[in-house]
Amino acid sequence: MELTTNWYLVLSILVFSIGAVGLMVRRNPLVMFMSVELMLNSVNIAFVSFGTSLNDVGGQMAVFFVLVVAAVEVVVGLALIVAINRRHPDATADDLSALRG
Numbered sequence: 001m002e003l004t005t006n007w008y009l010v011l012s013i014l015v016f017s018i019g020a021v022g023l024m025v026r027r028n029p030l031v032m033f034m035s036v037e038l039m040l041n042s043v044n045i046a047f048v049s050f051g052t053s054l055n056d057v058g059g060q061m062a063v064f065f066v067l068v069v070a071a072v073e074v075v076v077g078l079a080l081i082v083a084i085n086r087r088h089p090d091a092t093a094d095d096l097s098a099l100r101g
Contacts, residue, residue, distance in 0.1 A: 008049035016042035027092040029081045040070050 019038030044063045051059020
């Protein structure tokens with residue numbers, strides 16, 4: 001059985017769906033952050049599968065830029081989440097308006 005582009009797209013849709021459900025259901029900022037990372041990685045799978053099927057390096061170039069954005073997001077976002085969780089360990093995404101100041 002050969003793995004075709006369709007199988008990779010199904011995997012990408014499945015991972016994206018897991019990330020989207022995790023983002024909508026969970027209120028913990030760290031879990032929400034990991035769900036966004038799952039969604040970005042699913043898009044990377046789709047880019048690579050399309051690039052491979054079309055014999056074009058554009059998919060891999062797009063993945064490179066998505067990985068750069070994800071790395072910046074990890075540096076800034078994770079620092080903010082850790083700082084908030086240190087001050088307020090039980091903080092949720094709904095409490096962000098109360099954390100000003």
